Amino acid sequence: MTFGEELRRLMTERGISQRKLAALVPCNDGYVSRVARDLKAPSPGMAARFDEILDAGGRLAALLPPPPPQPVAAVPFDDEIEALELVRRVAASDVGDDTLTALEMTVDDMASAYPKTPPGELLTRVRRHLSHVSALMDARMTLAERRRLIVVGGWLSLLAATCNIDLGQLPAAAARLRTAAQLAEHADHPEILAWTLETRAWQRLTDGEYGEAVTLARGAQEIAPRGSSAYIQATAQEGRAWARVGAAPETRDALARVERLVEPLPMPDRPEHHYRYDPAKSDAYTATTLAWVGDPAAAPYARGVLARLEQPSTGPARPRRAASARLDLALALLAADQPDEAAHTALEAVTSGRLVPSNYWRAAEVIAAVEARNVPAGELNEAYRELCARPGNGIEGPAGA
Template sequence: MDTGVGGLIARLRAEREISQAQLADMLSRASGNPAVTRNEISRWESGRRRPRRYWLEWIAVVFGMSLFDFEDLARLATPSVDANEAEAIELRQRVAASDVGRATLEQLELAVDELAISYPTASPDMLLLRVRRHLGYVNQLLDVRKTLAEHRRLVVTGSWLSLLAATCSIDLAQRPAAAARLRTAAQLAEHGEHRELSTWCLETEAWQAVTDGDYRRAIKLSQGAQAVAPHGSSAFIQATAQEGRAHARLGHTRETLQVLSRVEHLVAPLKVPDRPEHHYRYDPGKSNAYVATTLSWLGDPGAESIARQVLRELEAPAYGQPRPRRAATARLDLSLALLAGSKPDEAIATTMEAIGSGRLVPSNFWRAKEVIKAIDARGVPEAADLRDAYESLKA
């Protein structure tokens, strides 16, 4: 059974939200060959049959990539955690070694931006595969002769990629791999003397502490990130917002509201960036989402209206593309706010939408569980359906 290719087809199809029948139709129209059917695609995805190379070429075309890229993604589709950690350690060790052209470095830097822009929409496992391919290329270039300035740019690029890989690993609840990649990213950021990158590394670690329930450590890390960050930078604002979320989890109302006021002051002069989807560029829309999360965790009645507004903006944004992953977690924020406002029926429906979206990642499962537990405590019969959906999601 070839589950690598089949699994990749299924993931790419789900990521684009198309059915097996739609994919069969797309392949038929692209190739001019009506031989492929929905049942055939089902057999491919289950691993019962491997597509012939003819169809692999057209599958790659339909998904907008080269056959080489498709096959490379399929080969990497099930990396082991040990391999992930070894990859991170290898990059860290080889940085100390010192002909890379300007065009190559610019291409890599553009690739980092494109990957960061893909983060809100791509599934983390598929994005991680793409990031790993670029990390492998950076590894190769570290052995190539280059100037000190080129070496520094390459190190910084490796740090961004390692940080994004760590973020994907956190999403996937791959803790040892995430920790290894974060250490690599932090060491490369220090080696490249890049303060904003160092800040993002600390902020990402703080976010992981929040998902782990270690809120006091998250506060400490967030404050450490703010001390390192260039004032007013995207990383500085994000670290400040992260501190507020951790305070909210601990029920520190006064501290939470103080932090939210600071964030509002920092965000006020910001303009919407050209690509607001970029994971490492702060924008006013992201600020609203953090306010909704923070207030819902605090149990503030004002969370509901903000959460509704955030959800509308994420699904039909005035700028950029819809962000379905963030919309799924925004629904969980709205559900908590609805429960605080004694609206359990709408909270149940909203939570079911979030779970059924297929966009929640393992690092956010605890948030769904928290909402379900709160609904369950109210003795609502529909809570059983939510629990079943949640267990199916985890499985």
């Protein structure tokens, strides 16, 4: 006999309705329904509570199936989830402020870890927290608590989509962006909704669909609260898209708007946070944009950005962002007719171990431009092939590489 079958039998025998049992636990009425139909396995604590209310003497709790074995790599994340669950239970609430605050802090921690954590590793952690949030949706809570939980789910879905894009997992990224947008609409959270459009604009930019990238970036600006991090990032993304089509006036207009928005901003308390605009980030975006539009000022600008990322006056170095900045510098050096140094700089980026798959196309672009100048690029090509051949990348090498 299954847990759900015995639960239904005991409810009938004791004359306890589904609604009354839910009130006695207490829990959501729909949750009892799913457990009774064996659509959801209760936690050990909930199984014991059902057993106690129905006076089953431990027979009902004994029918709870054992949890599936967890891989060793998941243990640290299991510990993290268990800590959150302990807070929830200590608060004697189905969800409660302490649990929600802990989840919100965890989201901030993971968004701050994004620039320095391999995307596959971060995605594993984000997915486990998404599962925890999904499980909590069955709990009884106030409307305000539910909105906070939905917002947490929105940020986690957005961050998971970003990791998926970094890994070249585009169908999964598209699904998670849709989820993030739906959760943002349910919670009436325009900034998350704007970030979903900005993230799609970035993806279209990497796919070479520059016109759509402009449209999406502008759409994000229309939705985002003016001056918010999403608004600034979407404006910068618009400038990058204009640069890709060689539209210099539109590019410079976007860069000027970003500069005006960033000028009054203080340094955030966690500048590494992926969804809090760091004024220093605008320098890196400007370097990329100037390099793409072929501005002669791009090379010295990109050198300055790279130096600040590797040896900052305050805070830690940003090695992953520095690897990307090397590609900006390589492209700028090509525009300045310095292809030999460009090839060497691109090689440093490719062999750094810090590039994510969503940036491979930029390396391929530099390689193609170096070869077009008849500069030997055998070592660079070989390094690129090795990078793209790593298991799980699913990325092809550049044409002719």
